[in-house]
Amino acid sequence: MIREQAHAKINVFLQVTGKRDDGYHTLESVMVPLALHDTVELVATEAEGVRLFCEHPPTADPEDNIVVQVAKAMQARFGFCGVDIHLTKHIPIAAGLGGGSADAAATLRGLNRLFQLSLKPEELAEMGLKFGADIPFCVHERAAMAQGIGEQLTFLPEISPLPVWLGTPALTLSTADVFARVTPDDFQHRSLAKIIEAWTLGEGARLNALCTNSLTVAAEKTSPAFRTFMQRFALHGAQSFTMSGSGPTVFVIGPDALTLDRTDLADATFRFSILTKTL
Incomplete structure (x- = not known):
């Protein structure tokens, strides 16, 4: 069993700078990870597929949950066996705190460890970007300036907690x-x-x-x-x-x-x- 913490984030600075032809808005933001976190536990199983267990699920249908979606994408790419994911929520849902992105990022990190895929954080971030612009930040969990649609990260110095x-x-x-x-x-x-x-x-x-x-x-x-x-x-x-x-x-x-x-x-x-x- 592998356990990962999925940390919330805040935007201490966020400005919309424009809008691309594809409809996405461009941003400049400073994002900071918080001690507040969800917990993601992953267990390899002999059964096929991905199963999600959550007392207070963010979505009614597990298939709509971003955690299941990123896990299935990794499973399709690397061909590992089934996996059970136990998600314990503490970050409020749909709150602007990046809870879903944090859960997805924690799932990527956890699967990387569970199946010994030896992927670098940058590779996990690239995979996560397909599912959400905040996921690359959540993979790294470091204060950063974000640009583009939020995926271009410049990391900031680590400081004592505020x-x-x-x-x-x-x-x-x-x-x-x-x-x-x-x-x-x-x-x-x-x-x-x-x-x-x-x-x-x-x-x-x-x-x-x-x-x-x-x-x-x-x-x-x-x-x-x-x-x-x-x-x-x-x-x-x-x-x-x-x-x-x-x-x-x-x-x-x-x-x-x-x-x-x-x-x-x-x-x-x-x-x-x-x-x-x-x-």
Whole structure:
């Protein structure tokens, strides 16, 4: 049996820079892995195929789960025997925290170990990219600047962990719907130099003040309930807070994460909240 941790991520910086002819938006982002994680356990079996076991499955049909899809793709390519995958979820689903991508990446790493395929992380990342732009980042689980559609990674220095508070509201946002609301007016070309410097120096308070996400406007257009949530969250003591990915989770990083009144925040507004840290 092989066990892998699948770590959540936040985008401490995200800007949409344009749109390609194939419909994909180009991005510039700084992504950071978190201690919050799912667990993926893999066991080789004599039976054929891939079986997924999960108490709270992200999809109703296991065949639609990205974990099963990447496992079957590896099985078809390398011809190994059957495998049972036990997925334990802790990262909220459809929250902008990369849970599905992290699970897929952990599955790739785990299968590589289980069947002794000797694939390099770069090879696993290339395989994962076919299933999701965030999977290459999740394979490496290192802070990085991401460009292109998110697959072009430049790794950042490792620093001491910073506290991170996460709050996921009791609503959902479709990634496709959010990106559909993005207009050329939302395209940005801001420099990443200051936020990368703040990260490199481990300056949590400065980093938090510099965090930004240009998808926030599109997310608020997509869901009036999310707009109301953002306004309400601003009243709860966060000096600066940012949406991660395409939402709806918001986060605070650095010292401010420790000073939030989490008692007041732990109400019906949130379906999930936690104080965690960067890796």
